Amino acid sequence: MSVSASSSSPSPVPVLSEKQVDNLLAAKEDEHGGVIVEMSTTQPPMDPIVFTSLLKASILHWKQQGKRGVWIKLPIELVNLIEPVVKEGFYYHHAEPKHLMLVHWIPETTNTLPANASHRVGIGAFVMNENGEVLVVQEKSGKFQGTGIWKFPTGVVDEGEDICSAAVREVKEETGIDTKFVEILAFRQSHKSFFDKSDLFFMCMLQPLSFNIQMQEREIEAAQWMSFEEYASQEFVQKHDLLRYIAKLCIAKRDGKYSGFSPVPTITSFSNKPSNLYFNTKDFDFNSS
């Protein structure tokens, strides 16, 4: 099955001999009756026409085996193999900077493939010291650059990161302050945050464990402890009802009059993976039957 890599004129797909049918793409079975092919850049480069033959034979094989979803993961270095995969009936499932995942549903039945990720997740951090001062920053870039607005530290939850860990990490990165996660005071869901994707923003309360600010130069213009009243009286806070609500929740929390959601570690049912369940633990009787 040697085909010149330089030829790009369309050629009829060769009928594979029995021997050649043995020559299939390496695939792992998944837990849902499907298979996943992870193409690697460490293998010798593959000609798109050779690849197409292998793919056609493999799909036939998987079909005969009664497989359902077929996944193909292509690193960006193998960008030349995307077109042959799409021509065999695959579509895109998701992409990360350095790879594209394509999928093809073999059966006639409605596909039960998992939906793509739809939300980005961010955090904001309410950190108050014993003097009733709150930790605030000015950002070097973005829409608040140069505005002089003091805001709570915020950031994006990394892939695979717990919300509570992300809040502690972002505060440490931006200000050098060590903290302990207390609870989620509120969260906001918004849409079309970037292209058609949505956004979940979790407003977290953290307890400071250190007090000397060491500002991150790359992202942060300024950082300080500021009286809560001074923070809340900024025109920027007063004129946005979202920020006014959050400021009121912070005050109610400070005064012991508010309960948010705290993380409780559980084993995710069915998959045996640890995960956090966040709920109002103050209202919850852990000892009830």
Added chain:
Amino acid sequence: MSVSASSSSPSPVPVLSEKQVDNLLAAKEDEHGGVIVEMSTTQPPMDPIVFTSLLKASILHWKQQGKRGVWIKLPIELVNLIEPVVKEGFYYHHAEPKHLMLVHWIPETTNTLPANASHRVGIGAFVMNENGEVLVVQEKSGKFQGTGIWKFPTGVVDEGEDICSAAVREVKEETGIDTKFVEILAFRQSHKSFFDKSDLFFMCMLQPLSFNIQMQEREIEAAQWMSFEEYASQEFVQKHDLLRYIAKLCIAKRDGKYSGFSPVPTITSFSNKPSNLYFNTKDFDFNSS
């Protein structure tokens, strides 16, 4: 700039004359100092080599203009243009079934491009009638197929959909029951839910507004109102601490001893878009200053 579409031998990139520099890819400016090119399938098909020339000239132009992020959205029909885009230094940002979004950061400075979506969002629905019976279903597919397990209705939040709307929609779709959203009792974050993506699952309480079940044949094997005690005593619920916690929260809520988070519509600050802020409204004094 006419180049034969059938030639695929590498050719040196032509130096564009001043006249040709006018011949650029159509782009819209975004709000962050960047541009977005949305390639369309309604345009005449474009040869990859012609496209490469246009792209090179366009990048030069955007660079001179001081543009930052350059986005190119390619519908799956234009799969043959992905390779030329990647060769010009773009990488993948995200993909949906029928398109791929690529991005290139022009400046020398650290890129401030938005992170890709990292989480899928799902809901579960606790719906109890006045007899203390809870709405439960058996699923036709997935890991609960054929197990005889009765579970709360669950589903995935659609792109751009509010969590509270998704809960009402899923209950209606699966059981025909009309409901009113009450509050979020708890949520769970778990990781590596599919590939490297994470999952946020919101357990919602809904109040039933109708009572005659009309089951959806496609996804649901059976649906009924069941005494809460019977639901909670299933071995499946008892042996998973996550489900035991949720059952206890439901009982505490039924007995008026628990407060979750309710949605309050706000205008998203800075962008003037409506969004919901979810918090413990029972603990919140809306009239305080």
